[in-house]
Amino acid sequence: xxxxxxxxxxxxxxxxxxxxxxxxxxxxxxxxxxxxxxxxxxxxxxxxxxxxxxxxxxxxxxxxxxxxxxxxxxxxxxxxxxxxxxxxxxxxxxxxxxxxxxxxxxxxxxxxxxxxxxxxxxxxxxxxxxxxxxxxxxxxxxxxxxxxxxxxxxxxxxxxxxxxxxxxxxxxxxxxxxxxxxxxxxxxxxxxxxxxxxxxxxxxxxxxxxxxxxxxxxxxxxxxxxxxxxxxxxxxxxxxxxxxxxxxxxxxxxxxxxxxxxxxxxxxxxxxxxxxxxxxxxxxxxxxxxxxxxxxxxxxxxxxxxxxxxxxxxxxxxxxxxxxxxxxxxxxxxxxxxxxxxxxxxxxxxxxxxxxxxxxxxxxxxxxxxxxxxxxxxxxxxxxxxxx
DNA sequence: TAGGCCATCTGGTCCT
DNA sequence: AGGACCAGATGGCCTA
Numbered sequence: 265x266x267x268x269x270x271x272x273x274x275x276x277x278x279x280x281x282x283x284x285x286x287x288x289x290x291x292x293x294x295x296x297x298x299x300x301x302x303x304x305x306x307x308x309x310x311x312x313x314x315x316x317x318x319x320x321x322x323x324x325x326x327x328x329x330x331x332x333x334x335x336x337x338x339x340x341x342x343x344x345x346x347x348x349x350x351x352x353x354x355x356x357x358x359x360x361x362x363x364x365x366x367x368x369x370x371x372x373x374x375x376x377x378x379x380x381x382x383x384x385x386x387x388x389x390x391x392x393x394x395x396x397x398x399x400x401x402x403x404x405x406x407x408x409x410x411x412x413x414x415x416x417x418x419x420x421x422x423x424x425x426x427x428x429x430x431x432x433x434x435x436x437x438x439x440x441x442x443x444x445x446x447x448x449x450x451x452x453x454x455x456x457x458x459x460x461x462x463x464x465x466x467x468x469x470x471x472x473x474x475x476x477x478x479x480x481x482x483x484x485x486x487x488x489x490x491x492x493x494x495x496x497x498x499x500x501x502x503x504x505x506x507x508x509x510x511x512x513x514x515x516x517x518x519x520x521x522x523x524x525x526x527x528x529x530x531x532x533x534x535x536x537x538x539x540x541x542x543x544x545x546x547x548x549x550x551x552x553x554x555x556x557x558x559x560x561x562x563x564x565x566x567x568x569x570x571x572x573x574x575x576x577x578x579x580x581x582x583x584x585x586x587x588x589x590x591x592x593x594x595x596x597x598x599x600x601x602x603x604x605x606x607x608x609x610x611x612x613x614x615x616x617x618x619x620x621x622x623x624x625x626x627x628x629x630x631x632x633x634x635x636x637x638x639x640x641x642x643x644x645x646x647x648x649x650x651x652x
Numbered sequence: 653t654a655g656g657c658c659a660t661c662t663g664g665t666c667c668t
Numbered sequence: 669a670g671g672a673c674c675a676g677a678t679g680g681c682c683t684a
Contacts, residue, residue, distance in 0.1 A: 409670085414661060416671075421659075445657060658681085667672080 436479070437487075437494040448487045455479045 428446055432438055435452045444452065459478040463470040480488045 410662080413671080417662090417673090418660070420672075425659095447657090653684100655684090656682085659679095661678080662676085663674105664676105665672100665674085668670090 437490050439490075442490065444487060444490075448483060451482050452479070452487065452491070455481050455483070 428449060431453055432444055432449050435444075435449065435456050437444070437452070455478055459470075459475050462478065463475065476491070480491055483491065
């Protein structure tokens with residue numbers, strides 16, 4: 265029987281994976297702790313039996329008390345510990361100590377209770393009544409409080425991580441396999457918000473290069489590569505300098521941007537995926553210009569006057585500016601900053617709540633994109649391109 | 653093997 | 669008093 269300990273790096277006994285803590289993991293952890301307790305008890309019972317047996321073999325029969333009263337308290341000599349326990353102690357003294365203490369306490373408590381149940385200090389039969397308070401009670405209490413505080417802290421950090429995970433899902437380049445680190449997630453989210461705000465406040469087709477540069481500002485090179493890979497860019501064209509500034513070192517920006525197979529846009533030589541960074545996964549290619557035109561230049565499907573109701577959830581990613589991502593849109597009404605930014609953008613095409621927005625009438629952009637209240641099937645496909 | 657990332661523990665501080 | 673929040677310390681895992 266093999267037990268994998270929870271602390272300090274929890275491992276799920278069922279699938280052998282370390283965190284992250286989730287519902288499944290937590291339930292596993294509870295079961296695991298039960299198993300640990302049972303296991304420790306089993307070990308001690310085994311040790312007890314072994315030593316009793318050993319004593320039976322080595323001790324003269326005239327010392328039968330050793331058989332019925334083996335002591336495993338704190339003063340029990342370590343050299344008499346079973347090998348497995350001694351090994352464990354050497355491997356991790358702190359943990360083993362606490363575990364040992366716990367197990368020892370269990371057993372010594374039991375033994376003590378058994379003894380106390382018979383006689384009092386004077387050897388007279390023990391009277392019934394409230395138990396004497398032990399001197400260590402106050403310390404036990406603070407210990408318990410510390411444990412509770414630890415548990416709360418864990419829960420707090422877990423909820424923080426949950427929030428971070430949901431943030432990962434709404435920034436570009438979400439990947440279950442290659443997760444952005446916490447700090448990179450926050451940086452990317454900040455950049456993303458900033459870039460989108462700039463785009464919206466400008467109210468015109470954004471400078472793609474500037475957008476990507478803003479997106480990658482301050483990110484590490486691997487994350488920059490990842491973002492570039494997600495956006496189907498040649499990651500090597502975007503170099504992060506020592507200050508975290510993203511520099512373009514390739515050809516003209518639009519050459520390095522998207523090309524949709526069969527489009528009349530120039531396809532950069534060797535852009536068939538071979539020049540992508542190794543971290544870049546095969547993504548769908550989108551027509552940059554085709555994607556933008558309907559949003560900025562065409563009249564709204566309803567032919568209404570340009571207005572904006574301020575309820576639109578923020579765009580999902582650069583070419584997904586036309587995809588509305590959030591299943592559970594945040595309450596943007598609370599954010600005056602966003603509301604102002606959204607409303608202040610001039611010349612924007614109206615997007616009514618129930619309208620369906622077809623990005624490319626020619627079908628060059630292969631997805632129908634819907635506003636929030638409608639089907640998200642196509643949106644899922646689009647997002648899938650980024651969230652491999 | 654060093655460095656990055658992460659989970660956890662822990663003590664301090666602030667607030668209710 | 670107790671809970672929330674924070675930051676430092678610690679140790680494990682992973683990767684270049």
